[in-house]
Amino acid sequence: MIVYDVVTKGFVLFSIQTNSFNQFAGLYSNPNAIGLQLSVSLPMLIGLMFFKKGSKASTNYLYYFLLIFSLIVLLLTNSRASIGAVFVSISYILFKLKRRYFKYFFIGIVVSALAFFLIPILNDFIALYLRVDRVFENTRFYIWTMSIDIIKSHYIFGVGPEQFATKIYANLPVMLGSFEEFQIWWAKSGTSHNFFLYRFTETGILGFFSALYLFYTFFKISSMVEKLTKFKEPRYYILSVSISSIGAGLLGRAFLESTGLITNGWITRDLPFWIAFMILIHLY
Known part of the structure; x- marks a missing residue:
């Protein structure tokens, strides 16, 4: 566990x-x-x-x-x-x-968000926890790009169940041997995220x-x-x-x-x- x-x-x-x-x-x-x-x-x-x-x-x-x-x-x-x-x-x-509890929950979220933005230590911790620096440099974006490229060529019947991995390198948006390519290969188990x-x-x-x-x-x-x-x-x-x-x-x-x-x-x-x-x- x-x-x-x-x-x-x-x-x-x-x-x-x-x-x-x-x-x-x-x-x-x-x-x-x-x-x-x-x-x-x-x-x-x-x-x-x-x-x-x-x-x-x-x-x-x-x-x-x-x-x-x-x-x-x-x-x-x-x-x-x-x-x-x-x-x-x-x-x-x-x-x-519990509509009343929902209001308290919403207020708590807003207050917490403000605290995280205004208090530097909390801001750094949450940014680190949520991996904010990787939001726009994420393996998902590469996989989504590949998925869209595959759909353009196989939009009627698709590539078939569990065949996503076989089309990765025909639509790879990163350089071979790069860290991103390794991450894409690791996550290639038929999923588009x-x-x-x-x-x-x-x-x-x-x-x-x-x-x-x-x-x-x-x-x-x-x-x-x-x-x-x-x-x-x-x-x-x-x-x-x-x-x-x-x-x-x-x-x-x-x-x-x-x-x-x-x-x-x-x-x-x-x-x-x-x-x-x-x-x-x-x-x-």
């Missing part, structure tokens, strides 16, 4: 190497995998906390412990896409269930529309379930809002990552979302 790495390697977890943060992932080789799991489990946990009326104090403490622990692990993954997804999910839940580009690149225009239709179907069902349960079944309403927030978070994440929804050969990444979606369909 990530926390095990922190304990054994020390809190120098965020040590700087090649001008960026190290990312530890425990038993996973990719910290984004854990971030993705937390993008689904954290909204469900927060939704569960709204069920806790009349619960024992020990149960409430357990919820708070799990919430704090999960948030710490999420921050330690240093996965910006997953952190953004959880932020969107929390905002959605609070807006739907964007769910919509990923579907378009590998399965053509039908794949792109299927990606759009997935979210259209999800939010259509979720909105109908919320309307059906809001006044009749309060607990089901909370559950439907929690699942809807997962979809909202993963929609935002889909612009930065391609896994977690419909991924070739990585069912363990997609399963949490589809389990939540099946629960939503059952409520429908």
Whole structure:
């Protein structure tokens, strides 16, 4: 686990190497995998906390412990896409269930942002944590450029499932032997780091529309379930809002990552979302 790495390697977890943060992932080789799991489990946990009326104090403490622990692990993954997804999910839940808390949450975010900008030490730390210096010099931009070039040549049927890697060097936008080329080669596992580009690149225009239709179907069902349960079944309403927030978070994440929804050969990444979606369909 990530926390095990922190304990054994020390809190120098965020040590700087090649001008960026190290990312530890425990038993996973990719910290984004854990971030993705937390993008689904954290909204469900927060939704569960709204069920806790009349619960024992020990149960409430357990919820708070799990919430704090999960948030710490999420921050330690240093996965910006997953952190953004959880932020969107929390905002959605609070807006739907506790509008007053949403206002406090929003004010807290604004105040924190101002503090980070105005206090040099905090500014430097957050910039380092978010790897701001790499925002415009990111491997994703090269991969997106390659994906768009591939789409221009294969926009009808795409290049085929798991064939993205075979087209990389025909559309490489950097010099061979460079650090960027090594990073692109390392990240070549059939992913465009964007769910919509990923579907378009590998399965053509039908794949792109299927990606759009997935979210259209999800939010259509979720909105109908919320309307059906809001006044009749309060607990089901909370559950439907929690699942809807997962979809909202993963929609935002889909612009930065391609896994977690419909991924070739990585069912363990997609399963949490589809389990939540099946629960939503059952409520429908």
